[in-house]
Amino acid sequence: xxxxxxxxxATEALPRRLLPWLVAVAFFMQALDTTILNTAVPSIARALGxxxxxxxxxxxxxxxxxxxxxxxxxxxxxxxxxxxVFSGAIALFTLGSxxxxxxxxxxxxxxxxxxxxxxxxxxxxVGRLTLVRAFPKSELVRAMSFVAIPGLLGPMLGPxxxxxxxxxxxxxxxxxxxxxxxxxxxxxxxxxxPDFRExxxxxxxxxxxxxxxxxxxxxxxxxxxxxxxxxxxxAILMLLGVSAILLATYGVHAARxxxxxxxxxxxxxxxxxxxxxxxxxxxxxxxGIPFLLPLLYQVGxxxxxxxxxxxxxxxxxxxxxxxxxxxxxxxxFGYRAVLVSNTxxxxxxxxxxxxxxxxxxxxxxxxxxxxxxxVSSLQYTSMNTLVYADVSGEAASSASxxxxxxxxxxxxxxxxxxxxxxxxxxxxxxxTVAPDMIHGIHAAFLVLGIATIVSTIVFWGLKxxxxxxxxxxxxxxxxx
Numbered sequence: 001x002x003x004x005x006x007x008x009x010a011t012e013a014l015p016r017r018l019l020p021w022l023v024a025v026a027f028f029m030q031a032l033d034t035t036i037l038n039t040a041v042p043s044i045a046r047a048l049g050x051x052x053x054x055x056x057x058x059x060x061x062x063x064x065x066x067x068x069x070x071x072x073x074x075x076x077x078x079x080x081x082x083x084x085v086f087s088g089a090i091a092l093f094t095l096g097s098x099x100x101x102x103x104x105x106x107x108x109x110x111x112x113x114x115x116x117x118x119x120x121x122x123x124x125x126v127g128r129l130t131l132v133r134a135f136p137k138s139e140l141v142r143a144m145s146f147v148a149i150p151g152l153l154g155p156m157l158g159p160x161x162x163x164x165x166x167x168x169x170x171x172x173x174x175x176x177x178x179x180x181x182x183x184x185x186x187x188x189x190x191x192x193x194p195d196f197r198e199x200x201x202x203x204x205x206x207x208x209x210x211x212x213x214x215x216x217x218x219x220x221x222x223x224x225x226x227x228x229x230x231x232x233x234x235a236i237l238m239l240l241g242v243s244a245i246l247l248a249t250y251g252v253h254a255a256r257x258x259x260x261x262x263x264x265x266x267x268x269x270x271x272x273x274x275x276x277x278x279x280x281x282x283x284x285x286x287x288g289i290p291f292l293l294p295l296l297y298q299v300g301x302x303x304x305x306x307x308x309x310x311x312x313x314x315x316x317x318x319x320x321x322x323x324x325x326x327x328x329x330x331x332x333f334g335y336r337a338v339l340v341s342n343t344x345x346x347x348x349x350x351x352x353x354x355x356x357x358x359x360x361x362x363x364x365x366x367x368x369x370x371x372x373x374x375v376s377s378l379q380y381t382s383m384n385t386l387v388y389a390d391v392s393g394e395a396a397s398s399a400s401x402x403x404x405x406x407x408x409x410x411x412x413x414x415x416x417x418x419x420x421x422x423x424x425x426x427x428x429x430x431x432t433v434a435p436d437m438i439h440g441i442h443a444a445f446l447v448l449g450i451a452t453i454v455s456t457i458v459f460w461g462l463k464x465x466x467x468x469x470x471x472x473x474x475x476x477x478x479x480x
Contacts, residue, residue, distance in 0.1 A: 019134055022193065023127040025185050026090060029178060030120045033062075033097075035158030036174055039294045039309040040166045047171060048106045052295055059291060060415040061110045064220045065117025067408035068213045071261050071401055073125040075204050082130045083195035085122055087186055093119030094182030101175035125404060133196045157316075159294070163309030208253055208261035215246030216409060220416065262405065263398040266391065271335075271466050274458055275386035276403055280410045281455040282343060282379060285448045286350060287414020289372070292422065292441050293353070300438040301358060314366050318373030326381050335386050335467030338378070339459040346375050347452030354445040357438060389467045421447045 037044075037059060045052040077085045096116030103109040165173045222239050254260035267273045290312070297308040330338055349372045356365055384403065391399045425440035 019194070020131065022185075022188060023131060025181070026086070026123045026127055026189070029093070029181050029185070030123050032158050032161070033093075033116065033120070033178065035290060035312075036162040036165075037158075038290050039159045039162040039298075039305050039312070040171050040174055041291070041294060042298045043166045043305065044171050048104070048109070050106050052299060055106075057106070057110050058113055060220065060413070062113045062117045062120070063408050063411045063415070064217070065114045066121045067405050068216055069118050069121035070125055070404050070408060071212070072204065072209060073122045074129065074401055075201065076122065077126045077129055078197055079201045079204075081195040081197040082126055082133070083190065083193045086126045086130065086193055087190040089119045089122030089126065090182055090186045090189060091119070092116075093123065094179055094186065095119075097175045097178035097182065101172040101179075121408075125401070128400075130194060130196065134194050159290075159309035159312035160306070161309070163305035163307070166305040202259040205257055205259060205261040208250055208257060211246050211250035211253060212261055215243050215250060218243040218246065220413065262402050263395065264402075266395060266399055266402060269390050270461065270463075271386055271389040272391055272399060274339075274462050274466075275383050275389075276406050278339065278343075278455065278458040279380070279383040279403070280406045281458060282346070282383070282452060283407060283410035284414050284417060285452040285455060286346065286376060287411040288416075288418020288444075288448065289350065289353070291415050292418050292444055293369075295422075296353075296356065296438065296441045300434050300441060301356075302434065311362075311365060311369060314370040315373030315376075318370045319377035321374070326378055329378065330382060330385075330467070334464055335382060335389075336459065336462040336464055338382055339386075339462070340456050342375055342379050342382070343456040343459060344453055346372075346379055347449045347455075349375060349449075350445055350452055351449035354442040354449070386467050418444055418448060 041055045041058075042052050044058070045055050073085070093116055096112050096114075096119060099112040100109055100116065103112055161177075162174060165171065165177075218239055222236055222243065250261075251264060254262060254264045267276070293312065294305075294308045297303040297311055298305065303311070349368065352368055353372075356368070387399055387403045422440045422444040425443040
C-alpha cells in the first residue's frame with residue numbers, strides 16, 4: 001500500500017496544479033539531453049581526435065545506462081520515497097553533466113555520460129510514479145499529457161540548440177547548460193515534491209539485477225567494438241556467448257523468483273508481447289536515424305551544424321501535430337491495421353533517405369523528414385499505449401518498467417547498429433571524404449529500411465479487436 005511520508009507537507013507543500021510543471025522541467029532536461037548531442041557529433045569527434053562514427057559510444061552509453069537502471073527506479077522510489085529518489089536523480093544528472101563538460105578524453109566522456117544516464121533513469125519513471133500517486137484517475141490523463149510535451153519539445157529544440165552551441169560556442173556548453181537548470185530543479189523538488197513510499201517493500205532482486213545488467217552491458221560493448229578491429233572474432237564470439245548465457249540465466253531466475261526485477265510472465269499476454277517486441281525491433285531499426293542524418297548533412301553534404309539542426313526540426317513538429325489526430329486514427333482503424341501499415345510506411349521512408357544527395361533540394365529533405373516524424377510518432381504512441389491494453393492495474397507498474405527498459409535498450413542498440421552498418425560501407429572512417437560518407441550512410445538507410453519493413457511480422461499476430469480498450473474504439477467518428 002502507498003502512503004505519503006512526512007504528512008501534511010507531502011500534499012500541501014506544493015499546489016497540486018503546479019506539480020506537473022515541476023516534473024515537466026526534469027523531463028525536458030532529460031529529453032533535451034538525448035538529442036542535443038546529435039548535431040555536435042562531428043565537432044566533438046574533431047576536438048577529441050576520433051572518427052565521427054566512433055562517437056556512437058557517447059550516445060548509446062547514455063541510453064544503455066537508462067535501460068540498465070530504469071528497472072530499479074520503482075523499487076528505490078517505494079523504498080526511499082519519491083522525493084528523495086527524484087531529487088537524488090537530478091543531482092546525479094547535474095553532476096554527470098558538469099563532469100562531461102570538463103572531460104577532454106573520449107573514454108572519460110563516455111564514463112561521465114553513463115553517470116548522467118544513471119540520474120536520467122530515475123527522473124522519468126519516478127516522476128510519472130509521483131503523478132500517478134498524487135492525482136486521481138479522473139485527472140491523471142490530463143497531467144500525463146502535460147508532462148509528455150517536454151518529450152516532444154526536447155527533440156525539436158535539441159538539434160537546433162546543439163547546432164548553435166557548436167557553431168558559436170564550445171561543445172562543452174552543451175553539458176554546462178544542464179547545471180543551473182539542475183540546481184534550480186533540485187532545490188524546488190527537494191522542498192516541494194510529495195514524498196510517497198510503500199509501507200512494505202520486497203527485497204531488491206540483486207541476483208536478477210546483476211545477471212540482467214551484466215548481460216545487457218556486455219552485449220552493448222560487443223556492438224560498440226564490432227567493426228572497430230579492437231577485438232578478434234574469437235573474442236567477440238566469446239563475449240556474445242557469455243552475454244547470451246547471462247541473459248538466459250536471468251530468464252530462468254525470473255521465472256522462479258517471487259519478486260523478479262522484470263516480470264517476464266507478462267509476455268504471455270498477446271498485446272503486451274506484440275507491443276514490447278514490436279517496439280524493440282522497430283526502434284532497433286530506426287533508433288539510429290537521428291545519429292545518421294546529422295552525419296549525412298554535415299560530413300556528407302557540407303551543411304553547418306545550425307543548418308543540420310534546423311533540418312531536424314520538421315520531425316519534431318510533425319510529431320507534435322499528430323497528438324490531436326492519433327486517437328481518431330486508432331479509433332477508426334484499430335491497432336492491428338495501423339501498426340502493420342504504419343510500420344511498412346516507416347520502412348519506406350527510411351529507404352527514401354538513401355536518395356538524399358548533394359543535388360537534393362532542401363524542400364524535399366524537409367518533406368521527407370516531416371513525414372518520417374509524423375509516421376514515427378504514430379508508431380511509437382501506438383506501441384506505447386498498446387502495452388496496457390490487457391494488463392491489470394496490479395501489473396501496470398511492472399509492464400511500464402519492462403516497456404521502458406526495452407525502449408531504452410532498443411534506442412541504444414539502434415545507434416550502435418546504425419553506426420556499425422554505415423562503418424561496413426565506409427572504407428576509411430578516419431579520413432573519410434564526402435562521397436564515401438554519403439555512400440556508407442545511404443547503404444545504412446537501405447539496410448535499416450528493409451529491417452523496419454520486416455519487423456511488421458510481429459504485428460501480424462495481433463487480432464482486429466486487440467487494443468480496443470485503450471483506443472476508444474467505441475467513440476463515434478464522423479465519416480469523412
